Amino acid sequence: DENNNQDGEQIVIFEEKITKVNGEVAIKRYQRGKFLGKGGFAKCYEATNLENKKVMAAKIIAKSSLTRNRARQKLVSEIKIHKSLQNSNVVQFEHVFEDHENVYILLELCCNQTLNELIKRRKRLTEIEVQCYVAQMINALKYLHNNNVIHRDLKLGNLFLNKNMELKLGDFGLATKLEFEGEKKRTICGTPNYIAPEVLDGKVGHSFEVDVWSLGVIIYAMLIGKPPFETPDVKSTYKKIKMNQYSFPDQVQISDSAKQLIQKILVLDPSKRPTLDEIMAHSFMNSGGTIPKVLPLSTLACPPSIQYNKQ
Numbered sequence: 214d215e216n217n218n219q220d221g222e223q224i225v226i227f228e229e230k231i232t233k234v235n236g237e238v239a240i241k242r243y244q245r246g247k248f249l250g251k252g253g254f255a256k257c258y259e260a261t262n263l264e265n266k267k268v269m270a271a272k273i274i275a276k277s278s279l280t281r282n283r284a285r286q287k288l289v290s291e292i293k294i295h296k297s298l299q300n301s302n303v304v305q306f307e308h309v310f311e312d313h314e315n316v317y318i319l320l321e322l323c324c325n326q327t328l329n330e331l332i333k334r335r336k337r338l339t340e341i342e343v344q345c346y347v348a349q350m351i352n353a354l355k356y357l358h359n360n361n362v363i364h365r366d367l368k369l370g371n372l373f374l375n376k377n378m379e380l381k382l383g384d385f386g387l388a389t390k391l392e393f394e395g396e397k398k399r400t401i402c403g404t405p406n407y408i409a410p411e412v413l414d415g416k417v418g419h420s421f422e423v424d425v426w427s428l429g430v431i432i433y434a435m436l437i438g439k440p441p442f443e444t445p446d447v448k449s450t451y452k453k454i455k456m457n458q459y460s461f462p463d464q465v466q467i468s469d470s471a472k473q474l475i476q477k478i479l480v481l482d483p484s485k486r487p488t489l490d491e492i493m494a495h496s497f498m499n500s501g502g503t504i505p506k507v508l509p510l511s512t513l514a515c516p517p518s519i520q521y522n523k524q
């Protein structure tokens with residue numbers, strides 16, 4: 214019947230009521246699609262804009278779960294920062310609205326999940342694939358940092374893959390925008406495996422370099438198959454990070470330039486870490502055989518746009 218689709222599933226529509234300047238009320242309707250999973254306080258579904266049939270990813274947050282001020286402030290900050298961003302390697306923020314029960318955040322759909330699932334399935338990636346994903350991450354991070362935004366929660370699970378396997382940086386729940394030149398942040402936040410030592414230190418402030426540290430952790434995790442400081446419990450992970458204690462397992466053969474790049478990034482002193490441009494120019498990012506000027510597109514692990522940028 215009108216409330217169930219052909220395989221008997223209930224059809225759920227969520228509506229946005231818009232009161233126009235002339236007082237007219239317009240209604241935008243979205244049809245809820247398959248459940249994508251939970252993300253923090255949010256239940257996530259595919260959602261189709263019934264006007265233009267565009268399919269997006271919807272984060273639906275029950276207002277009842279936002280009673281604590283911290284959670285509410287985090288959501289307001291996430292929306293304010295993410296809404297202001299527009300880049301080919303950043304998840305596109307499509308729309309946000311609310312009704313009596315929920316807040317609805319509509320985002321670019323990334324139907325190949327995240328690098329976390331990819332690494333789980335593949336165990337580890339080839340150096341060529343890693344170069345390709347690192348180039349896209351650097352593109353996103355350069356854009357963020359040029360807009361005075363620090364992501365602060367870079368990890369495999371926040372690196373989404375769209376239908377063309379293009380990388381899209383998402384989840385700005387812990388992101389922050391610096392208001393003045395040289396400003397330092399002090400709030401301790403991030404995900405244990407990827408958090409920078411100076412954030413744990415708590416005494417000195419932290420800045421853009423925390424994202425470079427996390428990028429180093431991600432490069433190690435993509436090549437080796439797990440993050441460098443991972444241990445069964447958070448406390449010992451923090452100890453290893455502060456002691457800069459990690460190694461390269463003999464079982465996994467990676468190139469010297471890959472090892473060198475990781476060692477260059479994972480240094481305790483943030484001022485000693487390479488800039489994003491220096492990482493891009495590192496031999497690891499330009500090794501793996503010279504790429505012929507004219508590329509047979511089929512051979513490309515990553516979208517032609519990125520490869521050409523590297524030339």
Ligand SMILES: CC[C@@H]1C(=O)N(C)c2cncnc2N1C1CCCC1
Binds near residue numbers: 252258270304320
């Ligand atoms: C909608 C939330 C989150 C996300 O941020 N994006 C961009 C996304 C985009 N496309 C599919 N899923 C996405 N997710 C998943 C849903 C469950 C956990 C994280």
